[in-house]
Amino acid sequence: MAGRLVLGGAPLGQPGDVGPRLRQAMADADVLACEDTRRLHRLAQDLEVRFNGRVVTFHETVETSRLPGLVAAMEAGQTVLLVTDAGMPSVSDPGYTLVRAAVDAGIEVTSVPGPSAVTTALAVSGLPCDRFCFEGFLPRRGRRTAFTALLTEPRTMVFFESPHRLADALADAAAVLGQDRPAVVCRELTKTHEEVVRGTLGSLAAWAAEGVRGEITLVVAGAPAGPVDLTxxxxxxxxxxxxxxxxxxxxxxxxxxxxxxxxxxxxxxxxxxxxxxxxxxx
Known part of the structure; x- marks a missing residue:
């Protein structure tokens, strides 16, 4: 009897944000695949859960080599639980390749839903969230080209960005999308030093120039409908x-x-x- 793949949503910062289902999934899994074994053990300690399954790393440098062994384990009837450092697997984190491999092998894929930085940032941003698009991490090079492709995107846009590139990214966004485009920087969501800074791309670029730390999620308003009224x-x-x-x-x-x-x-x-x-x- 074939096993299954379980995608587990890990807390963004507060262990209490996940429920008993993740605890049970961690305790029951035959194999626990994670980005960082130290974070997995810290999570288990925070959740007060003991697991006996085999632990393997699963991050971008090893995910391709790990696929055959994990698929073989599931085909042998084992349950593989995949967790990332924070949030849901596959959302700009390792996971897609394993999900695709499991689907192709006819293995059941299910999830223990959990926190997501994308929807959390969108919800607190105060920007329209009835329709949105997630653009993941901005490219290190060619940011302006990426923003140019989104010039007429009417939906609210959500990006991930590293703190040391945030100021440049905001400056590029302001140059392409407009200094006055509304935007929100969400820093360290759900954590002790959580900060939500609202403004325009121009004002946020100036704010970020002083230096920013922590995990960053950027929310940018979509293009206004119709021509912009400027003098x-x-x-x-x-x-x-x-x-x-x-x-x-x-x-x-x-x-x-x-x-x-x-x-x-x-x-x-x-x-x-x-x-x-x-x-x-x-």
């Missing part, structure tokens, strides 16, 4: 900000057109009108 002076200032960030005049105007939904001629005329008049000869 000619404000449009010219948007183009100037793009140029200051290194864009050519042509590319800067194109970026503002895409961001605002306004005709190119309107933005171009605003830039021309903002030019100082030539000096007069006396």
């Amino acid at each position: 000619p002076a404000e449009l010219a200032a948007e183009v100037a900000r793009e140029e200051a960030a290194g864009e050519t005049r042509k590319d800067a105007i194109r970026a503002v057109v895409t961001r605002t939904g306004l005709p190119k001629r309107v933005v171009f005329d605003a830039v021309v009108a903002a030019k100082p008049p030539p000096p007069t000869r006396g």
Whole structure:
């Protein structure tokens, strides 16, 4: 009789956020696959649960090599419990490859639902959450390209980012999506030093420049419906900000057109009108 794969949602910070089902799953599992064995043992200690199953590491550097052994264990009738350091497996954490392998092998996949930084940040952000998209970790290179692809995304967007790259990421987001786009930085969710900072991308970039620590989840409002209502002076200032960030005049105007939904001629005329008049000869 085939075993099964159980995905266990680990607490983000407070052990009390998970219920008795995870405790039971940890106690009953034949194999416990985890990102970090030290964190697993700490979690077991916090939850006051004793497990007798075999413990194996399962993180991005070893997950491919671990798949055959874990699938073989489930095919032999064993239950494999997969937990990550925090939150639900597979959500920007190891897990997808094992789920896919289990599904392909005809093995049952189930879960013990638990906390998720994505939905927790979205819920406390105060931004629209009836529709949203999760973009995972921002790329280390090409962030502006990634944000450009999301210029017209109407849904609220959720990202993960490391604390030492947050300031640059916010600055890039402000340059592409607009300084005044509403956003929320959620830091250390559910933990002792939890902090939720709301503002605009521009103000948050300035705040983060002083240095930020902890686990970060970034929530950004979607693109406004219809053309953005800006004065000619404000449009010219948007183009100037793009140029200051290194864009050519042509590319800067194109970026503002895409961001605002306004005709190119309107933005171009605003830039021309903002030019100082030539000096007069006396």
